[in-house]
Amino acid sequence: MKEKLEQLKAKLASELNAAVDAQALENLRVGYLGKKGSITGLLKEMKNLSNEEKKNFGMMVNELKQQAAESIAKRSQELKELEIKKEIELMPEFDLTIPTKDDRGSYHPITLVQRECERIFTTMGFNVEDYPEVVTDYECFEAVNVPKNHPARDMQDTYYLENGELLKSQTSAAQNAILRKYGPQLKEKGMPIRAIFPGRCFRNEATDATHENTFFQMEGVMVDKNISISNLIYFMKTMLSEVFQKDIKVRLRPGFFPFVEPGFELDISCLICGGDEGCPSCNHSGWLELCPCGMIHPEVLKEGGIDPEEYTGFAFGLGLTRLAMMKYGIKDIRDLNSGSLKVMSQFTDDK
């Protein structure tokens, strides 16, 4: 009997090594340890033995049984490890130079620039306003002190509609409504009026690489007690430095716009040469003309229901279209309204 035991032990050892997958191992387990397994079979053969022998032999069989179970489990673990190893070995190295194709949408570049500006202004306490494109003569001109016979009202500049309304030629068309909307809070709660209103504007002119009849502006106003020219310069410098992500020098020149007094043309130091040297992009002047601004004309405040003796304010008009072209190096303004996906799909995002 003992030999038989030893033989089984030896046979198991060699068969274990030969078992190379989970199924073979399971067969082996059943073959030795199952109900009809050969080790289990040994116990059946014990009935011919004496009690003493039974006891001894029984112990030995149990020991063998335990050893067998352990070695099968060990072999199982080995096989699992082998399998993982094999799987790792089988994994090919990827060629990362193969381009990945993933459909991405795109924003219009004006949206990207507009959002960036809105973000900056919102952090400075400005409200972002929305305004229609069709406005009345009153909103666009009369309310912002553009007198009846001002050249800006001439037919060749403004698109008039058959009913006498017009497509707004400037975002200032929203000024009166904004002043009226926030004026009460200014007077009752001392909340300064701080608002920007981005929007589409229209001018009746021939288009070419630098002229469009449809373009975007962003108007901003701030009104409070004691808002000064000094505040205006500070604000424009701070805001533009944030827009262009560098320290910008600004300079003001007198400029005539009926809705402001005094009115200014604001130049910024050239973004390419920094303003000291002069370069082709600033026409060797060191400065780029960027946006008109000024102290809101007393008549405009008055028309907006605000007493110009008590309150002062500034206003500015940023050309979003111009800004987008500067930022992305777009040379032809007509590309922006071209509706061409070859052009527009490039502007995936710009955060």
Add this chain to the structure above:
Amino acid sequence: MFLSMNWIKDFVDLSGLDELSLINQFSLSTAEVENDIQFKGKDISGIVVAEIKSVENHPESKKLHLLKVDIGADELIDVVCGAPNVRVGMKTAFAKVGAKIGEIEIAPRPLAGYMSHGMCCSEKEIGISDDHSGIMEITDDVVLGTDIKDIYAIDDIVFEVDNKSLTNRPDLWSHYGIAREFAAIAKRPLKALDLADLSVYESLPKVDMKIEDPLCQRYSCLQFENISRNIAPVDMRIRLFYCGMRAINFLADMTNYLMLEMGQPMHAFDSRKVENIRIKRFDHDFTFQTLDGVERKIDTDTLMICNGDTPVAIAGIMGGLDSEIVEDTHTLTLESATFDATSIRKSTVRLSHRTDASMRYEKSLDPELTVAAIARFVYLLKQYDDGIKVVSALTDEIAYQYPEVTLSFDKAYVDRYTGIEIDNDTIVSTLERLGFTVSVSGDDFTVNVPSWRATKDVTIKADIIEEITRIYGYDNFEIHTATAPLFPTRPEPCKKDEDNIKDILVKRYALHELHSYVWNYADELKEIGIANIGEIKLMNATNPNIETIRKTMIPTQLCQVKSNIGYAPEFGIFEVGRVVSGMTDDNLCIENKILGITLYKKGMNVRELYFKLKGIIEVLADELKHKPVSFEKIEAQYDYEHPTNLNAILIGGKVIGKIGIVHPVVGKKIDKRASIVFAELDVDKFAEIANNSIVYSEPSKFPGIDVDLSFLTSKFAPIKKAIENAGCELIKAVEVIDIYEDADNSSIAVRLTFIDNTRTLKREEVTAVTDGIVAELEKDGIRLKG
């Protein structure tokens, strides 16, 4: 407008100052100076006065002459010259050997077989006129050999000011006005103009003149005789040329010179043609020939200068050909007048004819100028032609006077507006240099605005702030932030929704945002078979192709799809734009802010594309409003809409848009082998919908039961209805897990998920519910599959 520093310096002494930095300061304090400042005379040197002593024809050339010229040296100089106007005894400008003209240095050189030791120059070669018809003729009495720069003011700095930056400053359309600015900037005194005393002619007869129309504000005139001079002095011609005007003849040059110097346009008539000057409009249209020879149509709004009833000039714009000074003109009448600015501007627009004079009148000229300009004219005329004779008294009628402008303010006002400290003395001296009269009492100022600033430019005290600060210099401002109490900013719902919509469409659905125009492009629409529909048109579109304001976004997007079909086999575009959907009772436009989405995909599986779009709408509604969307079949309204599957989009029972398929006629014109679907959403209406917040429900701790049911039908609606009718609260989810369709059969498989939060469900109670649903559907003839 071009400006000569020499001319400016006639009126203000700038010696010892850097002229270039003054010009730069002028740009920052007054009006924009264009970039390229010209240094006149810089390119020429070594040109002297020479006299031609002999002229011989070149033996082989018809054009060339062999000259001997005298430049006051010991020997005469041999020169070969091609100019036609050479003659013995003529004095001319001569470039000696070693002289420089631009890049060229004059050296002795052979010319057609003869050595030429220098060059006789035309005025164009010296750069003082565009006359190149012959060499310059010097008639002035000067010593031979003198450098011409010592005789004539050829060296000059000329800069250009952007006309647009002068629109509100009638006083700056003249050298004298500009000189006043330089005087203020440089803090130097402004010299008074030398004027003739016109009172000495008081006893002479007046001109018969009468203003018969209030559009003429003031008319002044004077008559002269005996003008012998024909050509203007060289220095005058140089200044005119440098400032962009051609020399014509002495009288015309004088009126132009006066206009550039004082800003007052003037006109000289042949007195025989203006025996009784009347200024008026006509009650009928007629044609009138201006002195440039052009026949112009005059209407009843155009102010005319007339001789009795015969028009002789378009007021403020241009004289007539018939009343021009001619060779046998003996007496001339000089006009110096002011007209209503708006009337002149509108006339120039109607006539499409803008002149140097009308440009100035448009700006509201100072009526005080008219007489001063005549006095200056007489003064200069006598300098250059002492034989002239004034034959009338100054005749002057004032029909309109601007009110005098007096403004009062205090120091606190200046402080508040500027935000910096500018002391009282600076305020006073700045204003006085600019011609304002100032009286101060403590911190209170009273300012009288000079006539040349009072026509429209300076009318309120904020205007005074500009005068003080621009001369103070904005670069000198100390800048500081404003302080304000803190308040939260709230985004407008419409803006917020618009931003979020864009993010979802771009980030989640990879759509592309495009911009388009607010009007229809009629030709592009025609190409794809869409009518040009709109509620209103532009009144003054220069291009009839773009006159209709769009009523819906989709036609524009279909044009965009067509132009992009080569871009990719599948893409989607969107725009948040405006349309005019109708008119109010008051005939005002109803403008809507619309989100338009159009999806394009190669292949004919339009259903898949349609459901993708439906899904997009549902996600927008769910993410931004946490509300479900429903759809209702509607009739096609436009020619690009497929009559089938056109649905209104509803949220909470409110229609906010529509979704549909492109009509096959239009679709085929865009791409025969593609599917195109579209949706429109009114962003403002969408924004008005309240946002339900997320309703959180705790997941059940007990397992649920899923039941899959497959029905033989192609319609989900009755199934949905039957499930709803079952009214079982345990049904927590209904999912369509399969749709099968072939020629004979169609089926829809749904999965119902039953969950109870308090207990484990029993199979029987679930089956009872599903059996009920199956039974109800069977009544409608919808049976379970298999």
